[in-house]
Amino acid sequence: MAGTHGTDRTSADRRSPDRKRRQGGSKSATRALSQARKSSRGRMPTIIGVIAVVVLAVVVIAGVLVSRSGGGSPASSAAIPVVHVNATYPVSLQNGVVTAGKAGAPATIDAYEDFLCPVCGAFEAAYGAQIQSALNSGQLDVRYHMVNLLDANSNPNGYSLEAANAGLCAADAGIFPDYHASLYGKQPPEGGAGYTANQLVALGQQLGAKGNFSSCVQSGAHDAEAQAQLDHAADIPALQAKGANGNVLHTADGKTAFRGTPSILDNGHLINYQDPNWLQKTIAGNPPLA
Amino acid sequence: MTRSRARALDVVGTLARLGLAAVWLVSGVTKAVDPDQTYLAVAAYQVLPAGLVSPVAAVLPYLEIGLGLLLLVGLATRLVAVLSALLLVVYMAGVAQAWARGLTIDCGCFGGGGQVAADRTQYAQELGRDTGFLVLAAWLLVRPGSRWGLDGAFVAPPREMVPVGAEDDGEGR
Numbered sequence: 524m525a526g527t528h529g530t531d532r533t534s535a536d537r538r539s540p541d542r543k544r545r546q547g548g549s550k551s552a553t554r555a556l557s558q559a560r561k562s563s564r565g566r567m568p569t570i571i572g573v574i575a576v577v578v579l580a581v582v583v584i585a586g587v588l589v590s591r592s593g594g595g596s597p598a599s600s601a602a603i604p605v606v607h608v609n610a611t612y613p614v615s616l617q618n619g620v621v622t623a624g625k626a627g628a629p630a631t632i633d634a635y636e637d638f639l640c641p642v643c644g645a646f647e648a649a650y651g652a653q654i655q656s657a658l659n660s661g662q663l664d665v666r667y668h669m670v671n672l673l674d675a676n677s678n679p680n681g682y683s684l685e686a687a688n689a690g691l692c693a694a695d696a697g698i699f700p701d702y703h704a705s706l707y708g709k710q711p712p713e714g715g716a717g718y719t720a721n722q723l724v725a726l727g728q729q730l731g732a733k734g735n736f737s738s739c740v741q742s743g744a745h746d747a748e749a750q751a752q753l754d755h756a757a758d759i760p761a762l763q764a765k766g767a768n769g770n771v772l773h774t775a776d777g778k779t780a781f782r783g784t785p786s787i788l789d790n791g792h793l794i795n796y797q798d799p800n801w802l803q804k805t806i807a808g809n810p811p812l813a
Numbered sequence: 814m815t816r817s818r819a820r821a822l823d824v825v826g827t828l829a830r831l832g833l834a835a836v837w838l839v840s841g842v843t844k845a846v847d848p849d850q851t852y853l854a855v856a857a858y859q860v861l862p863a864g865l866v867s868p869v870a871a872v873l874p875y876l877e878i879g880l881g882l883l884l885l886v887g888l889a890t891r892l893v894a895v896l897s898a899l900l901l902v903v904y905m906a907g908v909a910q911a912w913a914r915g916l917t918i919d920c921g922c923f924g925g926g927g928q929v930a931a932d933r934t935q936y937a938q939e940l941g942r943d944t945g946f947l948v949l950a951a952w953l954l955v956r957p958g959s960r961w962g963l964d965g966a967f968v969a970p971p972r973e974m975v976p977v978g979a980e981d982d983g984e985g986r
Contacts, residue, residue, distance in 0.1 A: 586875030
């Protein structure tokens with residue numbers, strides 16, 4: 524580029540004295556010169572600006588179209604992989620709370636979870652098997668509170684609520700343990716679309732859902748109960764979000780803020796599940812508290 | 814202005830142009846390759862209505878890449894500097910409002926983004942870094958001249974323009 528420029532300048536220099544001589548006395552030529560200067564100086568940046576804006580628009584439109592077609596959501600067509608946990612314990616659903624486990628277990632925990640929450644997925648991967656064997660052996664009862672905390676973190680919004688509702692439908696349909704494990708088994712990423720209602724229905728059917736599972740999922744039969752669990756979670760002191768100096772944090776509308784998922788409670792006390800032996804200690808009546 | 818001073822300023826302009834191009838290209842590409850994360854990063858600012866988060870998150874990476882490419886080739890440098898400065902100001906306003914409202918987010922400026930722990934926020938550093946980028950844009954806005962850019966090829970210095978046969982000259986380039 525610099526080379527071309529230099530060449531032009533020298534050729535212009537070489538020509539100009541000759542031209543000046545020819546046009547020297549003519550006023551109209553001087554006017555033409557100044558007009559030519561003005562117009563080419565005025566038009567050129569505009570043309571370049573238009574070209575730049577067109578380039579920008581092409582890059583944006585092409586980029587968005589390519590990313591839409593290529594990326595899509597690979598989850599939207601495939602079946603959700605089934606995970607079986609071989610549960611031998613009873614499960615019941617009351618007011619949006621799924622109670623799992625045999626009567627007379629020495630310990631009962633409350634688990635606040637969101638099917639979209641990655642840390643909940645990690646919690647399930649780390650402790651799911653231990654929890655299942657404690658449930659099967661009658662040492663533990665679990666009250667699952669499936670909440671829609673992360674509704675805004677799927678695109679489109681609302682996978683959290685759809686999945687929470689489907690989880691409660693699965694409890695109705697007698698397949699909650701496998702359904703719960705399957706949704707965490709291959710968890711959709713935050714920021715993605717999440718599973719569709721059709722995928723959630725198909726998973727239940729694969730797991731042998733009884734009753735009207737499909738319409739329960741499609742109609743959002745338990746949406747309000749899941750939402751109520753979320754709305755009232757922060758009524759429990761152990762589930763309130765705390766600031767750096769221990770003060771309770773509030774939401775924009777003045778309510779106490781929920782600390783988030785997963786949260787595991789034992790008799791209303793927050794358990795520190797970073798302790799790898801928290802479950803055994805909790806069953807033994809000595810839970811590590813957070 | 815002496816010719817050597819102009820040349821020195823052109824070198825500064827070139828560095829500003831290529832530096833800002835690198836900023837936009839790196840931040841645009843890291844956003845473009847992880848659209849889910851970009852969606853989360855945009856949503857975390859809690860500024861846009863729900864329906865706008867997705868389209869904004871889809872467009873931003875390619876807007877940044879487009880600005881980066883234009884700066885790289887040096888086309889319409891002053892206009893692109895203005896657009897860059899506007900985008901940076903919007904980003905800084907986003908970070909500032911998140912800080913003021915007590916949100917705990919990562920700016921997601923170069924990928925990442927979304928909610929972080931309260932002790933992991935870096936609002937001051939993020940604003941400082943953006944201010945640095947804004948200085949680059951401001952330089953190009955005030956003095957867009959630089960070397961190896963397409964602008965220089967299109968616009969010959971006015972002093973050397975010739976009145977007759979100017980069209981021929983234009984075609985020759």
